[in-house]
Amino acid sequence: MRAFVLTGPRRGAVLEVPSPEPAPGEVVVDVERAGVCGTDVEFFTGEMAYLHQGHAAYPMRLGHEWAGTVSAVGAGVDPAWLGSRVMGDTMLGDRTCRRCRRGHQHTCEDRQEVGIRGGRAGALAERLAVPAWSLHTLPDEVDAVLGALVEPGGNALRAARAAGAGEGDRVLVLGPGTIGLLTAMFLRAAGAEVHLLGQDALTFARSLGFAHTWTRDTLPDLPFDAVVDASGAAELPALAVEVVEPAGRVVYIGLSARPSELDTRALVMKDVTAVGVLSASPALADTITAYATGSVDPRPLVGATLGLDGVAAVLGGERFAAPKVHVDPRR
Structure with a gap:
C-alpha cells in the first residue's frame, strides 16, 4: 500500500x-x-x-x-x-x-x-x-x-468543559488555531460569551461568527470568568492567570516549544483553578454526539x-x- x-x-x-x-x-x-x-x-x-x-x-x-x-x-x-x-x-x-x-x-x-x-x-x-x-x-x-x-474535537471539548463556563460566563481563548477554534465552538454551544486572542487568523475566526477577536495590544479590560490557553506561546500561560477573574479557571491545552513561565503565587492569591488537558480519549463519544446532532459544526x-x-x-x-x-x- x-x-x-x-x-x-x-x-x-x-x-x-x-x-x-x-x-x-x-x-x-x-x-x-x-x-x-x-x-x-x-x-x-x-x-x-x-x-x-x-x-x-x-x-x-x-x-x-x-x-x-x-x-x-x-x-x-x-x-x-x-x-x-x-x-x-x-x-x-x-x-x-x-x-x-x-x-x-x-x-x-x-x-x-x-x-x-x-x-x-x-x-x-x-x-x-x-x-x-x-x-x-x-x-x-x-x-x-x-x-x-473527532480527535481534535475531543481535546477541545475537554478544554471547554474544564473551563466550567455556560450561560452568563465570559471566556477568553488564547490561540485561534484548530484546537482554539474548536474549543470556542464548544464553549459557544454551552452558552458562554467567547472571546479569542491571537496574532493572526482573526479574520477567519470572525467568519465563524466570533465577533470578539483581539490581539495582545487590543485586548479590552473585561472580567473573564475562564481563560483557555490553546496557543503554543511560552508567555501566554502567565497572561491567562493575569486576565482571569479571581476564583476563575484557567485551562492549559497548548504546548510551547520551550518551558513556559508561570508564577504560582498569582494562582494562589487569585484563588484560581488551573487544569491541564492531555488527550481526547475521555470525550470522543460525546464529540461524536455533538457532531451528529449539529450542536457543533x-x-x-x-x-x-x-x-x-x-x-x-x-x-x-x-x-x-x-x-x-x-x-x-x-x-
Whole structure:
C-alpha cells in the first residue's frame, strides 16, 4: 500500500510499504480521511520531544486524526465490525496498569500513540491497524470529514468543559488555531460569551461568527470568568492567570516549544483553578454526539483535502485559508 513515511528531520516521501495484517484483537481500517496537525509538524522538523526521550524514532508513519471503514479483523474480534464506519482513540494504554484500571489509559506510562509514540504506525496511509477496543462507531450523520475531526474535537471539548463556563460566563481563548477554534465552538454551544486572542487568523475566526477577536495590544479590560490557553506561546500561560477573574479557571491545552513561565503565587492569591488537558480519549463519544446532532459544526475548519503526495508540502509550511488540512489516502 501507499503511505507517507518520515525518515528523518524534514525528510519524508510517499512509499510502497507492506499492507498491515490485523494481529489478534486488532482490525484493519481503510482510511478515508486523516488530519495533519501541529504534532506531525514537530516530528517533521525534529523538534518533537518524544524523539529526544526515546518514545519515537525515525522512520515513522504519522497520522492520529482519522476516519475510515473496517476491512479486516484479527483473531478474537467480532466479525460484526467488518464494514463499520469508525474513528479511533489515539492513546493506547496497556490496559493493565493502575492508571488504565482507574480509567486514565490516556496517561499510561507504557502507552502507544497512533502515529506518534511507541512505533504504532499512523493513518497517513491507505490502511491502518488498531486495536478493536479503541474504535468508536460513526453514525450516518458523521461522515469521514467529521470523523477525522473527532480527535481534535475531543481535546477541545475537554478544554471547554474544564473551563466550567455556560450561560452568563465570559471566556477568553488564547490561540485561534484548530484546537482554539474548536474549543470556542464548544464553549459557544454551552452558552458562554467567547472571546479569542491571537496574532493572526482573526479574520477567519470572525467568519465563524466570533465577533470578539483581539490581539495582545487590543485586548479590552473585561472580567473573564475562564481563560483557555490553546496557543503554543511560552508567555501566554502567565497572561491567562493575569486576565482571569479571581476564583476563575484557567485551562492549559497548548504546548510551547520551550518551558513556559508561570508564577504560582498569582494562582494562589487569585484563588484560581488551573487544569491541564492531555488527550481526547475521555470525550470522543460525546464529540461524536455533538457532531451528529449539529450542536457543533467544525467543517469550516478544513481548508483543503489533499492526497498523500501533498503531505510533505503541508508539513513544510504550506498553509490554506482555514487551519486544518485533511488527507484522502485514496487520491
